[in-house]
Amino acid sequence: MSTDLAQALDLGAIRRRVDAVLAKFLHHPPHAVPAQRGCGGELDRELAAFVLAPGKRIRPLLCVLGWYAAGGADGEEALWHTAASLEVFHAFALIHDDIMDASETRRGRLSAHRAFAARYSHRPDADAFGAHAALLLGDLALIRSDALLHGAGLSARQRDAVLPLVDTMREEVLLGQHMDLVATGRPSGDVEHALAVARYKTAKYTVERPLHVGAALAGAGPEVLALCSAYALPLGEAFQLRDDVLGTFGDPDTTGKPVLEDLRSGKATVLMAVAAQHATPDQKRTLQALVGRPDLDQEGAATVQRILRQTGALATVEEMITTRYEAALSALATDVLDPRVADALRSLAVRAVIRTA
Amino acid sequence: MSTDLAQALDLGAIRRRVDAVLAKFLHHPPHAVPAQRGCGGELDRELAAFVLAPGKRIRPLLCVLGWYAAGGADGEEALWHTAASLEVFHAFALIHDDIMDASETRRGRLSAHRAFAARYSHRPDADAFGAHAALLLGDLALIRSDALLHGAGLSARQRDAVLPLVDTMREEVLLGQHMDLVATGRPSGDVEHALAVARYKTAKYTVERPLHVGAALAGAGPEVLALCSAYALPLGEAFQLRDDVLGTFGDPDTTGKPVLEDLRSGKATVLMAVAAQHATPDQKRTLQALVGRPDLDQEGAATVQRILRQTGALATVEEMITTRYEAALSALATDVLDPRVADALRSLAVRAVIRTA
Secondary structure: OOOOHHHHOOHHHHHHHHHHHHHHHHHOOOOOOOOOOOOOOHHHHHHHHHHHOOOOOHHHHHHHHHHHHOOOOOOOHHHHHHHHHHHHHHHHHHHHHHHHHOOOEEOOEEOHHHHHHHHOOOOOOHHHHHHHHHHHHHHHHHHHHHHHHHOOOOOHHHHHHHHHHHHHHHHHHHHHHHHHHHHOOOOOOOHHHHHHHHHHHHHHHHHHHHHHHHHHHOOOOHHHHHHHHHHHHHHHHHHHHHHHHHHHHOOHHHHOOOOHHHHHHOOOOHHHHHHHHHOOHHHHHHHHHHOOOOOOOHHHHHHHHHHHHHOOHHHHHHHHHHHHHHHHHHHOOOOOOOHHHHHHHHHHHHHHHOOOO | OOOOHHHHOOHHHHHHHHHHHHHHHHHOOOOOOOOOOOOOOHHHHHHHHHHHOOOOOHHHHHHHHHHHHOOOOOOOHHHHHHHHHHHHHHHHHHHHHHHHHOOOEEOOEEOHHHHHHHHOOOOOOHHHHHHHHHHHHHHHHHHHHHHHHHOOOOOHHHHHHHHHHHHHHHHHHHHHHHHHHHHOOOOOOOHHHHHHHHHHHHHHHHHHHHHHHHHHHOOOOHHHHHHHHHHHHHHHHHHHHHHHHHHHHOOHHHHOOOOHHHHHHOOOOHHHHHHHHHOOHHHHHHHHHHOOOOOOOHHHHHHHHHHHHHOOHHHHHHHHHHHHHHHHHHHOOOOOOOHHHHHHHHHHHHHHHOOOO
């Protein structure tokens, strides 16, 4: 383990290094088709702008922490390229997710499909065109994340360890998306289903697998991988539950996300499922009438918020967050981990769960 | 080179072997998420049904022929898995393409997005839901093609040779799609742009790169790769030009594709670009009024067909097909290739260009 571990674990420094790899790769993509006649590299420019917009880089961060958790040494290019490839993959997930959710904005800018529609507003089919161009942009992000990973300079041992994990991660987030898509618009009292979506879409995809990928890259054995899971899964669920609470009760100016979006789309959150379980018949009818209405207004949202409080759903979910947060922290209380790595993971956990945006 | 090469080159036998790999992989996908609660493996079932529906398997065939062209020996599992992964990738391309083209049918069945919309017709958002589920299905196909390739048992040497080629192939088809998307609905006289789309979407993606992948897997040097390109690029362009002619003049009962589809969407084919170049001002106005009209009827289509003949566009494109077909065949007249491999490639070329469906 590096003596400069404390420095290596500086989250800001990790982010900057990942950003540098991303910028270099996206501005000069390898194997790029030379002549994009009539399109002038539009998709490449859009992808670079999308990925390089300021972001938390949570998946690359966790990948790097997983590497150090497994005792990885300093300074391997393979680590930085692999970590960066997770961010490019994430761009794919976000761009396609925004199409499905019909989201207007992302990271304070127009979402990809809205940006294309705006740029091609002279076309009679501008909206469909925007969705289709964004579909291709997402596909390009996925393909480029592969190219970045394939060219990361992994040893044969690392490839054998990492590629199946990455494939699994991709599949998990996709099936989580599918479960989400099927459930959205049909709010039910199925807490287990809502939790399973949170597990696949967030806990595994955002936290566990990035840690695993970094750890496997450093040659982690089953003990370290299991420790990563014990930390990641409850933390990831807590993160998603916090997201759901902020999506309904947060301050849009702070979250950057309109409060009405989750409610209008009828997102099948754990919060909503718990409320549906404990609602009186009257409250249930009100929820069914309001949640999933594309024209829900502030007054309707306030009514839903009131029911989420009255049924105890908000308190229950806050308690679920706390339980999971504590489980994640207690997983770190082990001498398998260098205490400085445990500290970094603890600090990430605090920020994931105790936040307003 | 195997003494049983003639047998190894039996195209029907290759197809059956690829189909067997596909069926095994898709019915028992590795790393599959165990509990797709509430969705019951729906995406997996759809993907298996989509890929396993009868098809020409042209890309796997060419991959296997590329392998033998480079002197590959019999019976490597890596070859069959790699060849099959190209077909799974192609499912991704078709599923997303059908969303963008709003195609109703594919291979004589409902297209993926229409099939989902029909199955979920009880949802008020059935059409959007169908498009979004198909978006995810396409994503899954892409991800699974990676998993199949990553698990194909390639040696380190093979991985280094093949993965960058596959990444390039994916990027080329995507950028071809983008060029196509931008040009569609705006028919112009830009023959070069239309030819570039044909090159990226078809010549490189469907013919050249599959040959390259198979050849690289067998350790091909630059000479064999260049020979593959000399055969593939003109053949692939001829194939696409034939497709365009059939799309406008073919018998829908034979092609399985409504003649009006290309015309209604305003597909920017070479055929249309040549016509626009040679049209009188009157003919040009007629083309602009009719091509790209979503409600174009048979009478309008007949008018467009007449202009395509009168301007000489149909004859020009038929001549372009012949020139390219001959160039492809003459590339095979070399002693670099085993004559039996050259025969198989020649037989594929005939079928690609001289066809009615």
